Amino acid sequence: MTTGRLSGTVRIVGAGLLGTSVGLALRALGVDVVIEDSSPANEKLAIDYGAGRAASAEDSPNLIVVCVPPDVTGKVVAAELAANPHAVVTDVASVKASVLADLRARGVDLSRYVGSHPMAGRERGGAISGRADLFVSRPWVISASSSNSAASVQLVENLALDLGAAPVRVPAEDHDRAVALVSHVPQLVSSLLAARLVEAEAGDVALAGQGLRDTTRIAASDPKLWMQILGANSAPIARVLHELADDLSKVVVAMDDVDAPGSLATIGRVLEAGNRGVERIPGKHGTKHTAYAQLVVIIEDKPGELGRLFNEVGEIGVNIEELKLEHSPSAQVGLVELYVLPGVADRLGAELSARGWRIAG
């Protein structure tokens, strides 16, 4: 008995962040999920975490979700198509045209392969970072080809819908151009910026604020994975990078002689274009946890304070969905960011205040 659109058995190959998250979400809907990983330790962790069960000889999946690194995606998809002659196979790789080209080069019949790409991820990978709500409200690109039956495309769309994502049908080439702009170039730019910190004075880096933290957050991403992604989508990335390099060289000229006529205007144009560009990004800007309300509590920086806080939150009867602790030795206080369902945030804030807690924001 499932509460979603999918039924039967779904087989997930690859128990990293994405595979584990797909498994957690489908299990919550009651779907029978098999999860497999080439690493037995990863597979065991994902199963312990509740993302599915181990494979058995009797499995007959009707949908297979391949969640392995991009450079082996083609090979694994081909193997799964061959081993499961009645199943539809999809993948979640961040590039779509190169996977298709790989499968064509292998002479694979593409009618049961429907490429897809959920626009969700985290800079931390692995089963341990998996979460059932990873895909909620995120676009899920489905790059169907002309050889796909309507039913097989619908099956992958049902997967996206069951995971709370918004399916968007985008041809592989258009997808790759879009992710070059909104994902691959930002990754490179973030890495290039963070790379400037390597040789910097420690005292200089110590003055880092939220702006630097935000712009360099994704620079912490896995280089091996990203080398594969960037290498597989080089042409669309190069087009955006050339434009960026042209703009940057104009700014460098302006900064080299800021008093020259037109220099400040050049800088101003870039800042204003940045304003216009960021306004085009749909939805909320800059908030990390759009689904939750945030409450910041200031606590004394000593053992037991967190216990006292969470005990009282428990007494109030509110569940914490996410939390972050910010604290600094010189301030003698810590900032605990609590993320809760929006409907209970006001009550929690009021009750904590009434109990003497300092609420900061």
Place this chain on the structure above:
Amino acid sequence: MTTGRLSGTVRIVGAGLLGTSVGLALRALGVDVVIEDSSPANEKLAIDYGAGRAASAEDSPNLIVVCVPPDVTGKVVAAELAANPHAVVTDVASVKASVLADLRARGVDLSRYVGSHPMAGRERGGAISGRADLFVSRPWVISASSSNSAASVQLVENLALDLGAAPVRVPAEDHDRAVALVSHVPQLVSSLLAARLVEAEAGDVALAGQGLRDTTRIAASDPKLWMQILGANSAPIARVLHELADDLSKVVVAMDDVDAPGSLATIGRVLEAGNRGVERIPGKHGTKHTAYAQLVVIIEDKPGELGRLFNEVGEIGVNIEELKLEHSPSAQVGLVELYVLPGVADRLGAELSARGWRIAG
């Protein structure tokens, strides 16, 4: 009667985000605050908001905080020094050497001027965005000069401490080099990246994820203010930008011919340097994240569990330095990542296990 270090009257000139936030925080400590703005509407808003009172002829401030845009900071500081012959004057401008140079050019006696710069801000400006906790746990740079008395530097340090900030003494030139790296170049890079979105297909921008949102968040900042900041610190910014442009041109060459020998290695080096750079950004305790040992505890996903866990951690007598909660609304368990000093991690793990907690690794 005040509860902080400052006493007497503090005069704030400029009722924008920073001036209003300073006023709100000092008023909360019971300090007598005068707040003034060249715009009567701004001034009234800040006063209504609780950031201070209007000036009167009898005011005799002992500390004046100049919170006006960088291009008029020198002029306003000079005027305040002349009008208040016994007061110490500080400012909060994001550049320090150019303010000093401006004051020297005006022939001002610098003994009562102590430049400073709180490393705090928001991409939204104005009195309305002011908040008393804006400076809590943030570095506050104090750029004293040799002509300052110890008492005047101490007074500005007391201001920072009263606002919950961590005062750091940094000479003006070092400050400007540091902020070029950790603030000004990130601003330009974020704007350059967001500018690429202006002409993009709407469907492409619609695929934006958290990575793009984070890297472009500060591209929403005020262009007029940032033109002044960047213009006043052009030499240190240009040095960083030249290095960035060199790195970028190598990446462009690699992306233009990704199959050429060495191309992927070039990309890999940038990604790895990005990893190393982002690791240098201090954790909340001013040390690297890697300085802490990690312990992952699996908890039931229900109210009160966090309280029970942190209570027991408190009983064990271990302080949590950082923590993260990973949990997925539909999973039956949550993963709590505890970061503690390496010397106590084993004991904490053993004692939590003995009390029946599941430790994941």
